Amino acid sequence: MLSHQPGQKDDAVNEVAVWSNSDLRTLGADQRILVELMRDPAARQIKAAARRSTRSSFPYTSWQLRRMRVLACAAGGLLSRRDCRDLTASDEIDVPLSRLAQLAAQSEERGDGNYVLRRGALLHGDVAMSTEFPRAAEPDAGDGQLRIAVEDGRETSLRVTAVHWELARTLLDAMRPGPDEMVRRWYVATSGWMQGREQHDTVHLRHARQLFPDDRDILFLSGCQQEIYASPMVQAVARAAVLPAGFHVDVPQQGPALADAELFFRHALDADPGLVEGRLRLGHVLLLRGKVQEAADALREAARTADEPQLRYFAALFLGTAEEELGHFDIARDLYERAAALYPRAQAPYVALSALSSRRGDRAGARNEVQRVFELPAAPAQRDDPWWDYAIFQVRNVDALFKRLYELFPVPEP
């Protein structure tokens, strides 16, 4: 395992992916100490080790600690520093570590002493994304997270997650002078990836908001997450989950989830009033919260400015619902027809039209409209309803998000 190419499931990812959570926690402790030593290879007192020693004895023998100092010299690109020369660090590292030290030193010369931290976070993120589903490294959940797997609305398994996301976040937290654009892009891309795979993680976005409280993209994705949490399916699964003692599902009740979603979307729109999808989803959330007039206002604006067909489709459906709730049945009907015209093989507009007819006491009309559903192609593959992908539509650009992240990493000299 000599190299990892960000974004690839390579040998490095495969090797780290099989490490147990116990190993990873040990590694996490080592990483914290390593980071501290990178800042000061000759440090006499190590805070991270001291914190850890409250639960166990100091983790290293004196020889091991010396080796950690050598590794810190390499990882920090500090081999030419006096402390590291005194350690004869450059004599004690092999070729790969020398190469790493060289890259880190080049980064340091450019004013960025966080090379290893960035690379480490990318590696752990890639490991987390490389497995189809977070694997249970060991049955003991310890102080980690559990993940509920849901298939077709039913809980199918409860798994211990590997702690790679946590390790990645910890590394980025250690950056000096603080989180920068790369960190922001990493959180946006990885949060988008999670939502696209419907692997929801409350902690990840919460941490992102702590670092970037006014960022449009992070606020938008936070709103989307809460909107999804408020869905009947997630609520039903979260309420029914049977968990080991001491664990809870980090999903709020529907009301608070919708309130948070509204808040996040509003903040995202404060940051960027031109965020059409933010306004669309705000309108949807307001509708679900019973703020129908406000919802209609937001959705009209979204419908007016949306340029993607899917966004226009959602806007027509949601605004149709709002108008229906306001008693404007003819307008609602026109909007549902507009949605049907945008996606003629979609089911939702015809179902909505039928229910509208039923609501108006027009039973024959309700039958006729539902007949339009039945006249759609029978094969699921031939139906085309963006509504079915609404929960992941917000991350349709996830490839571009990662591309923007990797743009920040120039290809090094061989």
Add this chain to the structure above:
Amino acid sequence: MHGAVQPARDFADSRIVAAEQWLKALLHHTMVTALLVTATVGVRTQDVTFSSRIEAVRVDVLVTDNGRPLRGLGPADFEIRDNGVLQHVDLVSFDQVPLNAILALDMSDSVAGERLDRLRAAGSAVLAGLQPADQSALVTFSHVVRLAAKLTHDAGVVRAALSSAAGMGNTALLDGTYAGITVGATDAGRELLIVFSDGIDTSSWLTADKVLDAARRSDVVVYAVSVRSPTRPDFLRDLTALTSGRLFEVERTENLDTVFVSILEEFRHRYLVSYTPHGVSREGWHKLDVRVKQKAVTRARPGYLSAPSAAK
């Protein structure tokens, strides 16, 4: 220890080796994004006129004495209050009006293999119990709602559609149930809707409230069969209560055919009572109170929703 130089490749202390391996793993040469996965992914004025047609109200009523259906009751035996106003019962029929038996069956991913076979067998058992004058239809739903067999007197057509139905996709329980309610809502016949689902809704457009609203406006009696799971079948419970049907929560599906047949039997033992409302406003929610003069238990829908019919 400064002089204790030891080549890294010989360094075998497991306490440190992970950190060293990790550091080496960070090396890179090129940037590739192969890991990534793309996400699949003029205001018009209202122009409505209202018809003034007065329609009879039909109420399906199950009357039991010690759990057994009570037979032989006539109009004089029933007492119906519509919003508290005693109504004159025009007609009572028992096992005389043909059925529109609609099967709305979950054909999502979770219904496959043995469970699908049992569901087909249960549906076939219901079809086998129908009379020649009865009609049946099959609605299947995954995320896709389909009318697999339209309302027909030929149960063989429905049986054939049932045998070819297969499970795939997510679950649009609400949309599928709504379609089932609507398909059977004809002026002729009594509408029995049997809904089967083993999961919760994951992809419907309609909300539970909208489907319940449609049920309030229809004469349908909904029986539902749900495979027991930690998630509560709240929607099916509400729907069956609202339409005076019943929810069966089964642990397993071995005896699904028995459950389905018992539904048909119970439905056949219901009275269809009709009256023309008087003394009550036509629109809005009508609370119903249905009783019989005999010592017996009645089960009927708690009310119905009447809206003015719109015409353009």
